[in-house]
Amino acid sequence: MPQRKPDHRRRHHAQLSAGWSGFVTGxxxxxxxxxxxxxxxxxxxxxxxxxxxxxxxxxxxxxxxxxxxxxxxxxxxxxxxxxxxxxxxxxxxxxxxxxxxxxxxxxxxxxxxxxxxxxxxxxxxxxxxxxxxxxxxxxxxxxxxxxxxxxxxxxxxxxxxxxxxxxxxxxxxxxxxxxxxxxxxxxxxxxxxxxxxAHRTKMPASTFTGGSMSAAFLLRDNIRHRRDIEAAYLQAIRQAQSEILLAHAYFLPGLEFRHALIGAVQRGVRVVLLLQGKVEYRLEYYAVRALYGCLLDNGIEIYEYRKSFLHAKVAVVDDHWATIGSSNIDPFSLLLSLEANLVVDNDAFGAGVARRLKETVQTDGWRIRAEGWQQQPTYIRVFSWLSYGLLRLMRGISGYERENGRARSQ
Missing domain, CATH: 3.30.870.10 (Endonuclease Chain A)
Known part of the structure; x- marks a missing residue:
């Protein structure tokens, strides 16, 4: 496994995305x-x-x-x-x-x-x-x-x-x-x-002391912070040196996000996805599976959580950068909804989140392998791509494509 460079964490702080208030310690x-x-x-x-x-x-x-x-x-x-x-x-x-x-x-x-x-x-x-x-x-x-x-x-x-x-x-x-x-x-x-x-409440300052962890609070809105959460993900993925763990209920990343994950694999980084394995919303469920072939062919590990419904929106990179929040990796979360995520840069916290995710993957994750996926019935492939196409149509009607284009030009 590649070793983490000594300046890895300093680069996280030096390359914060626009609109990000930065990490706060204590x-x-x-x-x-x-x-x-x-x-x-x-x-x-x-x-x-x-x-x-x-x-x-x-x-x-x-x-x-x-x-x-x-x-x-x-x-x-x-x-x-x-x-x-x-x-x-x-x-x-x-x-x-x-x-x-x-x-x-x-x-x-x-x-x-x-x-x-x-x-x-x-x-x-x-x-x-x-x-x-x-x-x-x-x-x-x-x-x-x-x-x-x-x-x-x-x-x-x-x-x-x-x-x-x-x-x-x-x-x-x-x-x-x-x-x-x-x-x-x-x-x-x-x-x-x-x-x-709307009036503000007067209250004294916090009495809490003694904390040592560094974290940032990120919003996604439709004015100043349209891409803050996605930009934080992309930055962490592009700087990853050993391992990326992603657990998401709805995972329908755009081309830039997919390329970032594939680029990480090409650098020798292990990329693991824990995704929804039970059908909760049929359209989203099959649309996500339309991307399985591409992800598997590029060396990304996919596990489905089938024990119950997966609702998590969690990621850990290199056992020290972690994010937990409300944002899925799909167009509705990343470019339409109001979302909020916490980003943490702390070895103990990141390792703790990674440990829980790995335990879940090991005990309750059903691995999807490329060779088995290629043998799935044709009707499932067709339905998956129809679902994916319908979701693309929905986001186009909603203005996602136009707004995505403007965001990338800024």
Missing amino acids: NQLTLLQNGEEYFPALEAAFDRARYEIHLQTYLYENDATGQRVAAALQRAALRGVKVCVLIDGFGSRNLPRQMRERMRSDGVNLLIYRPKISPWTFRRKRLRRMHRKIVTVDREIAFVGGINIVGDRTANDDQAPRYDYAVAVEGPLVEAIRLAAQRLWSRLAWLSLHKEM
Whole structure:
């Protein structure tokens, strides 16, 4: 295996993409796997809140988990904490009106991002969703990841829990996350004519000390930060020297991203993909598989997670650079939705994430081999390419191709 160069980490800092606020040191980061680790930590943080809570999520379900989180938010609101919950109009479209009204009557400020939805239009504005999963509590702790407010298990209780990750952040980076959540909240409060919700909460500075980890908070929006998350991925992949691990629920990279991965393999870097192995959304599932042949032929290892639904959006490069967040590697995340990722440059944290991913690949990953893939039935190949073509058509109608062209010219 190629050895990491001594200046590898310094180059990460020297070549930050435009719009990236950079790495902030002095943080303590805790990796949380699945809801069984995430929701107890979230509830405990809510019960410690004294001034303000921001919760922004794509999907909020009225299940036992959603009700448990709502109860913790209510307890905070009754103590006088300002509680701000932002949900997406499409992702949370099944949240009953009674649940929303009960939360509001309990003192929770609730806003809906783009509440008007239509399944019959591919207009760009309708496809742009709020896909972030961010929580901040005072200036003390923040959570960033891919976990929605929904139970880990589907209706089939015999199935393993949904596979996903989040990170608890303590330290100076919390303020950057809090300000990003507050800015989006204030903008939507004004636009929805609820300006009384937009006022800022006065609170003391964080009391946390003692962290040593370096991390950055990245957003994807439709104004200033359109390519920040993708640029961070590409930078890390192009600088990789030994190993790249990617775990993604939806993996439909563009040509530039695919070329970066193939270029890494040609440099002697091991590239491992852990992808969705169960059919959740049929169109996306088969569209991704249309790319398997090209990726396998170029030496990229592909494993499918079939134990339950894979929902993670995680990457580790060379056991020290890691990212966890809400952004998939597909056109809807990279160039349409509002996303948020945490990027970490720390040996201990990166190695810990890599260890968990490798354990999952080893125990629950079904390896797809090139020789076997070439023997798949013709009808599967045809359906995969039809699905891929349909998704390309959808992103063209949505304005993805035009916006992608402009982004690459800047």
